[in-house]
Amino acid sequence: MNQGFRAGALPGLSLTLGVTVTYLGLIVLLPLAALLWRAAGLSVAEFLAAVGSPRALATYRLTAFSALLAVTFNGIVGLLLAWVLARYDFPGRRLLDALVDIPFALPTAVAGVALTAATSANGLFGPALQGLGWQVAHAQPGIVLAMAFTSLPFVVRSVQPVIEDLDLDAEEAGRVLGATDLQVVARVILPVIAPSLLAGMTLAFARCLGEFGAIIFIAGNRPFETEITALLIYIRLEEYDYAAATAIAVTVLVAAFLVMLAANGVQAWQQRWLGRNHR
Amino acid sequence: MNRRNPPGAAGWVLIALAVIVTVLLLGAPLLVIFQQGLAKGWGAWWRVVSSGETAQAVGLTLLTMAVVVPLSGLYGLAAAWAVTKFRWAGKKWLVSLIELPYSISPIVAGVACLTLYGSSGAVGAWLLDHDIQIMFAAPGIILATLFVVSPFVAREVMPLMHLQGSDDEEAALTLGAGGLRTFVAVTLPNVKWALLYGLILCAARALGEFGAVSVVSGHIRGQTNTLPLYIDLLYHDYDNSGAFAVASLLTLLALVALVLKLLVERRAHGGFPR
Numbered sequence: 430m431n432q433g434f435r436a437g438a439l440p441g442l443s444l445t446l447g448v449t450v451t452y453l454g455l456i457v458l459l460p461l462a463a464l465l466w467r468a469a470g471l472s473v474a475e476f477l478a479a480v481g482s483p484r485a486l487a488t489y490r491l492t493a494f495s496a497l498l499a500v501t502f503n504g505i506v507g508l509l510l511a512w513v514l515a516r517y518d519f520p521g522r523r524l525l526d527a528l529v530d531i532p533f534a535l536p537t538a539v540a541g542v543a544l545t546a547a548t549s550a551n552g553l554f555g556p557a558l559q560g561l562g563w564q565v566a567h568a569q570p571g572i573v574l575a576m577a578f579t580s581l582p583f584v585v586r587s588v589q590p591v592i593e594d595l596d597l598d599a600e601e602a603g604r605v606l607g608a609t610d611l612q613v614v615a616r617v618i619l620p621v622i623a624p625s626l627l628a629g630m631t632l633a634f635a636r637c638l639g640e641f642g643a644i645i646f647i648a649g650n651r652p653f654e655t656e657i658t659a660l661l662i663y664i665r666l667e668e669y670d671y672a673a674a675t676a677i678a679v680t681v682l683v684a685a686f687l688v689m690l691a692a693n694g695v696q697a698w699q700q701r702w703l704g705r706n707h708r
Numbered sequence: 709m710n711r712r713n714p715p716g717a718a719g720w721v722l723i724a725l726a727v728i729v730t731v732l733l734l735g736a737p738l739l740v741i742f743q744q745g746l747a748k749g750w751g752a753w754w755r756v757v758s759s760g761e762t763a764q765a766v767g768l769t770l771l772t773m774a775v776v777v778p779l780s781g782l783y784g785l786a787a788a789w790a791v792t793k794f795r796w797a798g799k800k801w802l803v804s805l806i807e808l809p810y811s812i813s814p815i816v817a818g819v820a821c822l823t824l825y826g827s828s829g830a831v832g833a834w835l836l837d838h839d840i841q842i843m844f845a846a847p848g849i850i851l852a853t854l855f856v857v858s859p860f861v862a863r864e865v866m867p868l869m870h871l872q873g874s875d876d877e878e879a880a881l882t883l884g885a886g887g888l889r890t891f892v893a894v895t896l897p898n899v900k901w902a903l904l905y906g907l908i909l910c911a912a913r914a915l916g917e918f919g920a921v922s923v924v925s926g927h928i929r930g931q932t933n934t935l936p937l938y939i940d941l942l943y944h945d946y947d948n949s950g951a952f953a954v955a956s957l958l959t960l961l962a963l964v965a966l967v968l969k970l971l972v973e974r975r976a977h978g979g980f981p982r
Contacts, residue, residue, distance in 0.1 A: 439878065439887075440887035441793075442793075444786075445787070445789040445790040448783065448786040449783065449787040449790050449802070452779075453783075453787075453806060456783075456851070456854045456855055456858055457808060457855055458805070460820035460823065460825075460851075461808075463820060463823040464820040464823045464824075467823045506729050509722060509725060509726050510730065513726040515712070516715075518713060518715075519723055525727065527966070527970055528734050529734070531734045531735075531738065533912075534912055534966035535737075535738075535962050536916025536935075537918050538918040538937075538939050539916070539936070539939065539958055542939060542943055542951055543738070543955070544737055546740045546744050546948075552740065553743075554736070577733070578737070639812070639814065639919075640813075641813065641814055641815045642918035642919055642936065646943065659813055659919065663922070666923060671828065674819055675819065678815070682816050685811045685813060686811065689810075
């Protein structure tokens, strides 16, 4: 790119930078600053009481554990989908590819009511699930299902391009040297796609931690059992307990930052990794 | 280059598995929405969809989109221009801040807006004194949605603008075009598909945003309900067929957005199929 010493030739830096910073400040940073300011105004005891109450702790455990299960599921299913879409030519491939984007397009509240209706006792899968003895709607598996649904595309879309770019010669070489299919997958393919898989799973995890709309319909929302953190914030607001809502919201904000920091770390590692593999 | 091969036996097994999972996990919910929405027949569906309260929710949703989509587009273009056409210190920080809302839970975004504009916030108290209603009214819903979708256009336009560099613009300027004319005649056509793609993502999210909006809307029936909030309200009133009738309407709109996105996607990503 010719952005070096000639960059000064283009006009509009002060205008566009001014618009960007003003807009970003007003729309995003000012509300966040207000949130942090309000939280900073709480006494330490107040903050800890809100953030560390047994009910809040139960929501963190539930949210994080469910997100972990959902992301594990998506790691497997997302890899399968990405592989099939990237590697094979078959009728309906483009339709399948389009279907993967449904969770991105479908409003979360709609996804929530639909998943609940599909898995409740008189729903589409209700009888089958009951036959298996699985309670999904209004129980923790429902939370995992809603999280898995909303975050699946993150994994697929992060792994798919990497599989498309795989070096087929390396696989060929492995086979010529007598490796079995499984050995090729384990030794040649997985090491290359692992970083992108991990990056996609981290993004999915962050999304799961913050998800609200899809989950509250299916969760059952019983305190200490099926209440997620985002809902507890909402409930505290409805109780006009703004201090507690603010404190928990800031906690969620910080947790999200830590996850994204980890994601950036993984991505940087992925870049280096790919750089090494691509000469 | 087409590197996809006809599948072998193992390939077909994997394809079958992928199709089964997709149909069960992603396809079935879609089916359920329409099945439940039409459970009481087309007449009942139409009565819900054409009711005054639905019309109010559709109106507020469209108003939100009408404000949010163009503003986010202008912001995205400005941000992309400032970040990709110039070299200056601190650029990386700005990009991180632009992308910040991606990692923030919609509920937290809503609470942040509420703390700023709510009656107990600094700005909120001033607004109250001047009799300006932002929270629990359309402006609050619009502000919360602006927050959530703010990175969408920038995220799509920035990589493309960066890739294209500044040669075209410099040529136009050398030939005597002004800054604005260069932008409109040269830059905009170069990034139009990525811009359109970002705007579609914006519109789809503005259409369906629930968490952030539900914190700031106040859920005033017939006044501050967007379509997703109205579904929530009907659902909790045990009006199942009503909730799903509205949900099916919203789903149709979301599917339109999805189809548009697919049509634009290939061009937006530099002409190469993904």
